Amino acid sequence: MPHCITLIPGDGIGPEVADATKRVLAGTGVNIEWDVQHSGLQALEESGDALPDATVESVRANGVALKGPTTTPVGKGHVSANVRLRRALDLYASIRPAKSMPGVVSRYEDLDLVVVRENTEGLYSGQEVQVTDGVVVSIKVVTEAASRRIATAAFEYARKNGRKRVTAVHKANIMKMGDGFFLECVGDIAKGYPEIQYDTAIIDALCMQLVRNPNVFDVMLMENLYGDIISDLCAGLVGGLGVVPGANIGADVAVFEAVHGSAPDIAGQGVANPLGLIKSAVLMLEHIGELSAAERLYSAIEQTMLDPKARTADLGGNATTNDVVDAILEAC
Ligand code: NAI
DSSP states (O other): OOEEEEEEOOSTTHHHHHHHHHHHHHHHTOOEEEEEOOOSHHHHHHHSOSSOHHHHHHHHHHSEEEEOOOOOOSSSSSOOHHHHHHHHTTOOEEEEEEEOOTTOOOSSSSOEEEEEEEOSSBGGGOOEEEEETTEEEEOOBOOHHHHHHHHHHHHHHHHHTTOOEEEEEEOTTTSTTHHHHHHHHHHHHHTTOTTSEEEEEEHHHHHHHHHHOGGGOOEEEEOHHHHHHHHHHHHHHTTOGGGOOOEEEOSSOEEEEOSSOOOTTTTTTTOOOOHHHHHHHHHHHHHTTOHHHHHHHHHHHHHHHTSGGGOOGGGTSOOOHHHHHHHHHHHO
């Protein structure tokens, strides 16, 4: 029986990296039947909706999706299709591993960090109002239910993956109520995981420490906006946005996507690094129980990165997207 999986190519470099990932997955021999659906700017232009109902229904029915990045206009225009998708399917946990790869030059070696980001509330609540001329209020929402379940997701992840430590990231010295409440909820959940070291870090100090001495961290748990920012920072520590994968997990549904965006500056040139989405596909293979294919694909990626000729421009090489795919397929 094939795995029925929704494929959302997305905008910009999305279709290029989605196509690359499809080719690599075909090479693993895992039987996947793709249900191609659309979301983002292109979907908006074609159907009048950046997140058509058919796309949401397909992901709900299949339970798993692989998604390319979608473009969101800045400051005006439609609500982010990503934010809508995460809300519609209650994809509350974003898991973003940032792991060093052999051959990929970065400031530090042997980094193995994981960002666990709350995906449904915080400053992404979409509740913004102009209260009077010259005054705009953006509401940061922190609920007990969402804070407890993201904390549970982080500690369960740590337990399942043999992680030693979870650090809750906050700014409760300033947002005493909102972030303070988040910390209170996380601290309570932490009591159920005595084998995992639990501590907290103020976000600004964490940024400094991540740049100077990132090896001290393990799993970092945080609300939505902090997670967005810290995952890009962590991507920068292990080779850049082009190489970092992500998973958005809900109770019954999971959507796998890279951390990077639609990169309009390089779209259509065939030079995008496909590793972010291909590594997201590794997480997807693990999620659907194709463990040996996931392992084979990951070690093929690692082997490929040892060859400078298989590195795209963001990694200092001049390989095309297709060159990377060909090299991975050869190593598979
Ligand atoms: P971006 O991640 O698209 O690009 C930032 C920089 O990284 C650019 O110089 C780009 O060329 C480079 N880059 C990104 N991915 C790359 C890859 N795979 N290979 C080589 N270079 C890569 O971030 P930006 O420019 O802030 O956002 C562009 C659009 O993407 C916006 O509309 C934004 O809303 C959207 N976006 C979508 C996301 C998603 O769908 N999950 C996530 C982040 C941004």
